[in-house]
Amino acid sequence: MYKDYVILATALLxxxxxxxxxxxxxxxxxxxxxxxxxxxxxxxFTDPTLVGQQFxxxxxxLFIPVLYIIGPGIYGSIQPVxxxxxxxxxxxYLPMIIGYVMIFLHWFLAEEHYRQCVFNGREFSFxxxxxxxxxxxxxxxxxxxxYTAGYxxxxxxxxxxxxxxxxxxxxxxxxxxxxxxxxxxVHDYVYGYGFFIQDPNIQRYLLLPAVLIIFWDVIIIKPPKxxxxxxEEVSAQSQRMEYPMLSxxxxxxxxxxxxxxxxxxxxxxxxxxxxxxxxxxNSPFNKSEWEDFFSExxxxxxxxxxxxxxxxxxxxxxxxxxxxxxxxxxxxxxxxATRASLYLAFRQIMGIxxxxxxxxxxxx
Numbered sequence: 170m171y172k173d174y175v176i177l178a179t180a181l182l183x184x185x186x187x188x189x190x191x192x193x194x195x196x197x198x199x200x201x202x203x204x205x206x207x208x209x210x211x212x213x214f215t216d217p218t219l220v221g222q223q224f225x226x227x228x229x230x231l232f233i234p235v236l237y238i239i240g241p242g243i244y245g246s247i248q249p250v251x252x253x254x255x256x257x258x259x260x261x262y263l264p265m266i267i268g269y270v271m272i273f274l275h276w277f278l279a280e281e282h283y284r285q286c287v288f289n290g291r292e293f294s295f296x297x298x299x300x301x302x303x304x305x306x307x308x309x310x311x312x313x314x315x316y317t318a319g320y321x322x323x324x325x326x327x328x329x330x331x332x333x334x335x336x337x338x339x340x341x342x343x344x345x346x347x348x349x350x351x352x353x354x355v356h357d358y359v360y361g362y363g364f365f366i367q368d369p370n371i372q373r374y375l376l377l378p379a380v381l382i383i384f385w386d387v388i389i390i391k392p393p394k395x396x397x398x399x400x401e402e403v404s405a406q407s408q409r410m411e412y413p414m415l416s417x418x419x420x421x422x423x424x425x426x427x428x429x430x431x432x433x434x435x436x437x438x439x440x441x442x443x444x445x446x447x448x449x450x451n452s453p454f455n456k457s458e459w460e461d462f463f464s465e466x467x468x469x470x471x472x473x474x475x476x477x478x479x480x481x482x483x484x485x486x487x488x489x490x491x492x493x494x495x496x497x498x499x500x501x502x503x504x505x506a507t508r509a510s511l512y513l514a515f516r517q518i519m520g521i522x523x524x525x526x527x528x529x530x531x532x533x
Contacts, residue, residue, distance in 0.1 A: 171370050171373075172219055174373070174374065174377070175215060175216060175219060175373060178211070178373070178376070178377060178380045179211050179212070179215065181380055181381070181383075181384045182204075182207060182208050182211050182380060182383065182384070183208060184384070185204055185208075185383055185384045185387040185388070186201075186204045186205060186207075186208050188387050188388060189201055189204045189387050192387070197246050197493070198493050199241070199242045199243075199244075199245030199246040199248070199253075200242065200243070200245075200246035201242070202238045202239075202241070202242030202245070203238070203239055203242030203243040203246060204242075204383070204387065205235070205238070205242075206235050206236060206237075206238045206239035206242055207239060207383060209228065209232050209235045209236070210235075210236055210239065210313075212224050212228060213225070213228050213229075213232065213233075213236075214354055214355065214358055216369060216370075216373065217293065217358075218369075222291055222292075225290070225291050225293070226291050229287070229290045229291055230272055230286070230287060230290060230300045230301075231272065233268065233300075233301075233306075233309060233310070234264070234265045234266075234268030234269050234272070235265065236310075236313040236317075237264040237265040237268060237313065237316060238262065238265045239313075239317050239320075240261075240316055240317040240319065240320030240321070241261035241262050241265075241320065243320060243321070243324055243340070243341065243344075244261065244320045244323050244324050244327070245258070245261065247324060247327055247328060247331070247333070247337070248327070253492070264316065268301060268309070271300075271301045271302065271304075272300065272301070275300065275301075275302060283300075286298050286299060286300040287300070290306060293358075295307050295310060295358075295359045296359065296360070306359075307359055310355055310358070310359050311352075311355060311356065311359060313355065314348055314351045314352040314355055315352075317344075317348070317351075318345060318348040321341040321342075321344050321345040321348070322341075322345065324340075324341035325338060325341050325342060325345070328341070336390055337390065339382060339385075339386065339390070340382060340383065340386045340390070343378065343379060343382035344379055344382070344383075347375075347376060347378065347379035349365065350365075350366075350372060350375045350376055350379075351376070351379075352364065353365045353366050353372050354369070354372045354373065354376070357369050357372060410480050410483065410519075412424065412427060412466060412468075412473075412476060413466055413467065413468060414465065414466040414467055414468075415466070417465040417466060418462060418465050418466060419461075419465065420454075420458060420461070420462065422454075423454060423458065423459075423462050426452060426453065426454070427473070427476075427477065430477050431477055431480040431481050431484065432481070432484065433481070435501075435502050435503070435504075438477070438478065438481065438503060438504050439504055442474050442477065442478070442504055445470040448470070448474075472518075475514045475517060475518050476518055478503040478504050478505065478514065479503075479514055479515055479518040479519065481502075481503045482499055482500075482502075482503045482511065482515070485499060485502060485503070486499070486527070490502070491527075496508045496511065496523075499511065511523065
């Protein structure tokens with residue numbers, strides 16, 4: 170039963186990583202760093218009585234610094250785009266970077282000692298081993314729970330400053346509460362016995378809530394997009410973009426409906442903009458009302474469809490979508506199969522090439 174539990178917990182974390190890669194990759198890379206680090210930690214600290222030296226032989230020493238990306242990853246995932254653009258933001262990742270520099274210098278300057286340290290580490294002799302000279306492996310491994318716990322506290326503080334929804338607090342609070350158990354698990358891994366709980370099986374059982382919280386956060390909550398705005402808070406430039414001949418439209422609720430679609434999600438756009446008949450069927454207005462609208466504005470269904478998609482694309486760019494996503498992903502997000510289709514529609518609607526628009530408005 171214990172072995173099945175370990176396999177289940179590890180599998181849930183791997184599934185969470187896959188889902189995170191699918192759902193948030195294009196706009197929240199720090200969240201992937203966090204989940205990836207958690208998965209690496211789950212493999213590294215898997216009970217040696219079950220897998221022997223199998224995982225440590227693969228993960229030591231090159232994946233040890235990855236432990237120090239978990240804290241910065243979860244903290245970076247809730248930061249706005251401006252904070253990530255700040256060159257000083259890299260300071261959060263310095264422990265991991267320095268760890269890899271130490272490994273390289275150790276190998277480059279003292280290869281024989283490096284190979285001996287690799288052998289000692291893979292034999293679980295961490296207390297006297299100095300792969301990350303001048304620090305012992307014991308110091309590096311035992312420092313990881315303290316380091317990540319500090320970032321969980323920073324996350325809670327940041328969420329409070331941003332007045333975030335309550336469900337966003339569950340992940341950092343849950344992991345912070347689990348930190349003493351993580352510390353005990355690492356203590357058992359390094360010293361051979363737990364500091365609080367002697368039985369390593371119980372330690373791992375007690376970590377199940379933390380695993381479930383991470384899985385729930387990826388599947389249900391999902392971190393928000395950088396600078397995410399409410400539907401009525403469309404960014405300034407896209408908000409100024411108006412449909413032609415609006416002053417001639419008698420039914421103003423039609424205009425409001427179009428504006429609401431300009432803030433719709435990818436799935437909603439795909440549903441509404443399939444065909445003209447589908448669009449009319451899903452709208453609260455009948456066919457004759459839409460025909461009147463097209464007549465009053467001297468536009469067509471094809472123009473309306475492009476207008477909605479391009480206005481949504483502009484809003485996404487101003488929200489920071491291209492900070493970590495590509496033009497191809499932006500095109501797919503608003504319903505175009507290729508970037509060429511997006512470029513063509515953008516020029517037709519805006520009268521300017523998309524790259525030129527990005528340069529003029531300093532969109533990266």
